[in-house]
Amino acid sequence: MSAKKRILSGMRPTGKLHLGHLVGALENWVALQNEYENYHLIADYHALTTNVETKELYQNSIDMVIDWLAAGIDPVHSPMFRQSQIKEHAELHLIFSMLITTARLERNPTLKDQVRDLQMDLISYGHLGYPVLQAADILLYKGVVVPVGEDQVPHIEITREIARKFNNQYGEVFPEPEPKLTKFARLPGLDGDSKMSKSTGNTVLLSDSPEQILARVKTAVTDRQKIRKGDPGHPDVCLIFTYHQKFNLSEVSEIRTNCESGALGCVDCKRNCAAKIADALAPVREKRAYYEAHLDEVKAILADGERRAHAVAQETMQQVRAAMTIG
Numbered sequence: 001m002s003a004k005k006r007i008l009s010g011m012r013p014t015g016k017l018h019l020g021h022l023v024g025a026l027e028n029w030v031a032l033q034n035e036y037e038n039y040h041l042i043a044d045y046h047a048l049t050t051n052v053e054t055k056e057l058y059q060n061s062i063d064m065v066i067d068w069l070a071a072g073i074d075p076v077h078s079p080m081f082r083q084s085q086i087k088e089h090a091e092l093h094l095i096f097s098m099l100i101t102t103a104r105l106e107r108n109p110t111l112k113d114q115v116r117d118l119q120m121d122l123i124s125y126g127h128l129g130y131p132v133l134q135a136a137d138i139l140l141y142k143g144v145v146v147p148v149g150e151d152q153v154p155h156i157e158i159t160r161e162i163a164r165k166f167n168n169q170y171g172e173v174f175p176e177p178e179p180k181l182t183k184f185a186r187l188p189g190l191d192g193d194s195k196m197s198k199s200t201g202n203t204v205l206l207s208d209s210p211e212q213i214l215a216r217v218k219t220a221v222t223d224r225q226k227i228r229k230g231d232p233g234h235p236d237v238c239l240i241f242t243y244h245q246k247f248n249l250s251e252v253s254e255i256r257t258n259c260e261s262g263a264l265g266c267v268d269c270k271r272n273c274a275a276k277i278a279d280a281l282a283p284v285r286e287k288r289a290y291y292e293a294h295l296d297e298v299k300a301i302l303a304d305g306e307r308r309a310h311a312v313a314q315e316t317m318q319q320v321r322a323a324m325t326i327g
């Protein structure tokens with residue numbers, strides 16, 4: 001077994017990745033990939049909680065691997081794999097589902113936010129159990145660090161509770177993982193109301209061209225009290241200002257002064273912001289184009305990741321079965 005500690009982190013293949021993924025999770029994945037052994041999960045079963053359409057799952061999964069590679073994930077260090085291809089996820093999920101109450105899952109704030117954002121009237125049994133499957137995802141690989149956005153922190157807490165419960169009941173098998181957040185753990189979406197999210201569509205995509213980025217950023221809701229250039233603005237309530245803090249750090253104080261005085265209008269400010277985002281995404285776009293033209297390479301990376309992940313998952317399940325004496 002490798003001496004390095006493991007990281008497990010994943011994303012749902014529900015569409016192309018956006019800026020929130022990059023600044024909330026992917027940047028940490030890349031930063032930590034030499035220090036830890038990173039396992040990156042394509043959560044295709046989790047996608048079923050909000051998307052019943054399965055025809056696009058495979059293509060979305062391939063697109064996501066391309067986005068991950070483009071963001072700098074090194075497939076030699078970091079296996080990437082689909083949850084649905086490794087049956088041990090389903091097996092461990094079933095065992096874990098006996099170790100947590102429905103009342104605990106109903107208190108999950110992430111679920112409440114999602115139900116509100118997606119205006120869902122009813123949720124499935126599997127959707128309620130989302131964090132239980134996620135606990136299985138993380139603990140199958142004995143992940144000790146989970147680099148995620150803020151919305152996922154309550155899920156990591158549930159994972160810790162399940163690990164503790166299992167260890168108390170059957171013997172020490174699992175670590176209690178810690179979440180790892182970036183400075184931008186909840187990047188707001190272009191509508192200004194909720195976090196940037198694939199399902200809500202309030203996004204700038206990693207694959208967007210500079211023109212598309214500008215068009216998207218132009219639609220952003222800014223300071224609602226600043227109607228026209230000349231009106232004094234309130235940068236702290238403006239999501240474009242948040243984006244400047246990430247993508248245009250050197251001009252932040254100048255932008256604050258000029259926005260507050262009214263000298264800087266939203267149209268110019270957005271144009272500048274879009275250009276800086278486009279610059280930041282240029283290397284990602286370039287790598288993306290390479291992998292889009294080398295799909296066989298992408299598929300081979302996925303197959304290799306699935307083989308490596310499966311070996312670890314099988315080993316953990318043997319330990320689980322032995323601890324539970326269900327051999």
Ligand code: ATP
Pocket residue numbers: 010011012013014020021023024025147148149150151152184185186187188189195196197198199200
């Ligand atoms: P969906 O709307 O389908 O749930 P999503 O955009 O929320 O998609 P996920 O696949 O659920 O994306 O999340 C993948 C990872 O990216 C998680 O760690 C999540 O916390 C992080 N993440 C997603 N959106 C943001 C955001 N706006 N800011 C910071 N991190 C984010």
Ligand code: MG
Pocket residue numbers: 197
């Ligand atoms: Mg989500």
